[in-house]
Amino acid sequence: MSKELHSPTSSFAMEIASIPGGEDIRKCIQCGICSATCSVASVVDKYRPRKLIQKILIGERNEVLKDDLPWLCMMCRTCEDRCQEGASPVDIFHVVRQLAVKEGYIPDAFKQATKTVLLDGWMLEDAYSDFIEEDRENLNLDTNLEWNEEFTRRLMSKYFKGVI
Numbered sequence: 001m002s003k004e005l006h007s008p009t010s011s012f013a014m015e016i017a018s019i020p021g022g023e024d025i026r027k028c029i030q031c032g033i034c035s036a037t038c039s040v041a042s043v044v045d046k047y048r049p050r051k052l053i054q055k056i057l058i059g060e061r062n063e064v065l066k067d068d069l070p071w072l073c074m075m076c077r078t079c080e081d082r083c084q085e086g087a088s089p090v091d092i093f094h095v096v097r098q099l100a101v102k103e104g105y106i107p108d109a110f111k112q113a114t115k116t117v118l119l120d121g122w123m124l125e126d127a128y129s130d131f132i133e134e135d136r137e138n139l140n141l142d143t144n145l146e147w148n149e150e151f152t153r154r155l156m157s158k159y160f161k162g163v164i
Contacts, residue, residue, distance in 0.1 A: 010059030015099075022095035027087035028053050034079035034089045040072050047072050049079060049089045056092070068107045070096040 005026040008014055016022035034049040041047050047069055055064050064070065073093045080088040100106065106114075136143045 008057055010057060012059045012061035012064070013057050015061075016056055016092060016095055019095045019098070021088075021091035024087040024089075025053065025056060025092050027083075027085045028057070028089075029085055030054060030057075031084070033082045033084065034087075037078050037082045039076060039078065040074055044072060049073070049093075053089060053092065056096070064096060065100045065103060065105045068109075070100065071107050071110055 032050045070093045
């Protein structure tokens with residue numbers, strides 16, 4: 001027997017629910033288990049998944065999309081495992097991030113991380129080291145990764161044009 005879903009009344013919650021992955025917003029009863037079990041919330045005082053979902057439910061669209069908080073979710077799915085209603089805040093926040101990206105709201109830290117990975121191929125600039133080169137050589141892999149520049153250029157123009 002499936003649980004009865006809630007019908008959010010805000011247009012933002014309905015928008016989230018209409019996007020694959022966001023339909024779980026209709027399962028949330030605001031119990032707070034997600035916040036209580038979140039590893040990020042345990043170290044970042046202002047990050048509370050329950051409050052973020054509450055803002056979605058009451059229709060705080062611009063505030064949520066412009067906020068850095070949806071980007072802090074580590075996608076560990078602990079909240080999902082613990083939720084007695086079967087909701088997935090992870091999937092909901094993924095949808096929020098998709099909408100935020102479409103509207104150009106990406107926190108500077110994530111823009112910079114994306115630029116670094118796309119330009120350098122690594123999270124940290126100049127992280128490709130002699131050790132990695134040696135490992136690639138031992139595995140008979142190409143140690144010259146300049147081929148990645150053309151791939152990165154195409155990727156940037158297709159997915160990130162005007163975004164970062």
